[in-house]
Amino acid sequence: MPPGPRTRPAKTALSREAVVAAALRVVDEVGYEAASMRRVAAELETGPASLYVYVADRRELMEAVHDLALADVALPTxxxxxxxxxxxxxxxxxxxxxxxxxxxxxxxxxxxxxxxxxxxxxxxxxxxxxxxxxxxxxxxxxxxxxxxxxxxxxxxxxxxxxxxxxxxxxxxxxxxxxxxxxxxxxxxxxxxxxxxxxxxxxxxxxxxxxxxxxxxxxxxxxxxxxxxxxxx
The missing domain is CATH 1.10.357.10 (Tetracycline Repressor, domain 2)
Incomplete structure (x- = not known):
């Protein structure tokens, strides 16, 4: 039997941060060129149209993903x-x-x-x-x-x-x-x-x-x- 409403894992709440993090996971998996809005939406179990609430287009999303990749760079002292x-x-x-x-x-x-x-x-x-x-x-x-x-x-x-x-x-x-x-x-x-x-x-x-x-x-x-x- 498929999982019921109470046993099915909760979907990730959508936000700009969640969308960008999901896009980074997709890039890690399939690469920059194949990381489409549709593929990112599938990662979040939603439709591509819902992503445009948080980013204007794929270019903006990929720029945000690039920025996230630099998040843990420690500045030398x-x-x-x-x-x-x-x-x-x-x-x-x-x-x-x-x-x-x-x-x-x-x-x-x-x-x-x-x-x-x-x-x-x-x-x-x-x-x-x-x-x-x-x-x-x-x-x-x-x-x-x-x-x-x-x-x-x-x-x-x-x-x-x-x-x-x-x-x-x-x-x-x-x-x-x-x-x-x-x-x-x-x-x-x-x-x-x-x-x-x-x-x-x-x-x-x-x-x-x-x-x-x-x-x-x-x-x-x-x-x-x-x-x-x-x-x-």
């Missing part, structure tokens, strides 16, 4: 080092927070994150840039550049995690094994190239397929900050 160490740590935390929720970083590619959690972390990014001596006129563009770095890095990490989950063999799903397989595929292509046509790629082949992992990510962020300081 003086114990974490100088302004540069704190800036790099904050950027790393933002990347990790977004990468933990599939490809939600896509929501920031074509828009400017303006939710309360985004504003909180961006305020700290701008403050640290000023503490570091970055000219005020450059701060806005610097924040935009760092935002693009955060989004692209989060998407790369999320894609890597998704591929890792899809590998059935645990031995092949380790970071080391996946990195070796990825480098091997690239190296196989480079090894077959004609040195006369692609002399530079052939010459740099060991470095191009050498990976780097966390060191590569740290290097890219360090180069961005070095470039900002050089502009001053």
């Amino acid at each position: 003086g114990a974490d080092g100088d302004w540069r160490a704190r800036l790099e740590l904050l950027i790393d935390r933002m990347v990790a927070a977004l990468a933990a929720h599939a490809d939600i970083a896509m929501a920031a590619i074509a828009g400017v994150p303006l939710g309360p959690h985004s504003l909180r972390v961006n305020e700290e990014v701008l403050r640290l840039l000023r503490v570091g001596g970055i000219d005020d006129a450059a701060c806005a563009w610097a924040a935009d550049l760092l935002g693009q770095y955060v989004a692209s890095s989060a998407l790369e990490q999320a894609a890597w995690r998704r591929e890792q989950r899809e590998i059935a063999d645990p031995g092949r799903a380790t970071t080391e094994a996946m990195g070796a397989a990825f480098a091997g595929r690239i190296d196989a292509v480079y090894a077959a190239l004609d040195p006369a046509e692609f002399p530079t790629i052939v010459a740099l082949r060991p470095l191009l397929t050498g990976g780097g992992g966390d060191a590569r990510a740290s290097w890219k962020l360090r180069v961005i900050v070095d470039g900002l300081l050089a502009q001053g």
Whole structure:
């Protein structure tokens, strides 16, 4: 027998917070592109029309989901080092927070994150840039550049995690094994190239397929900050 009115679990009471939280769960499950208003409504056991009481459209909902993904990002303190160490740590935390929720970083590619959690972390990014001596006129563009770095890095990490989950063999799903397989595929292509046509790629082949992992990510962020300081 189906559960009666008194035994059936109560539906989640609708609110903007509940809608956004449900949308984040849907993004975690099916990804940014597939997280439709209809799919979110199904998660809440309601109809899509009821969601528009709380958000104007899907774009607003995904922006709110992106903001929620940043809710637990802790701002570095003086114990974490100088302004540069704190800036790099904050950027790393933002990347990790977004990468933990599939490809939600896509929501920031074509828009400017303006939710309360985004504003909180961006305020700290701008403050640290000023503490570091970055000219005020450059701060806005610097924040935009760092935002693009955060989004692209989060998407790369999320894609890597998704591929890792899809590998059935645990031995092949380790970071080391996946990195070796990825480098091997690239190296196989480079090894077959004609040195006369692609002399530079052939010459740099060991470095191009050498990976780097966390060191590569740290290097890219360090180069961005070095470039900002050089502009001053």
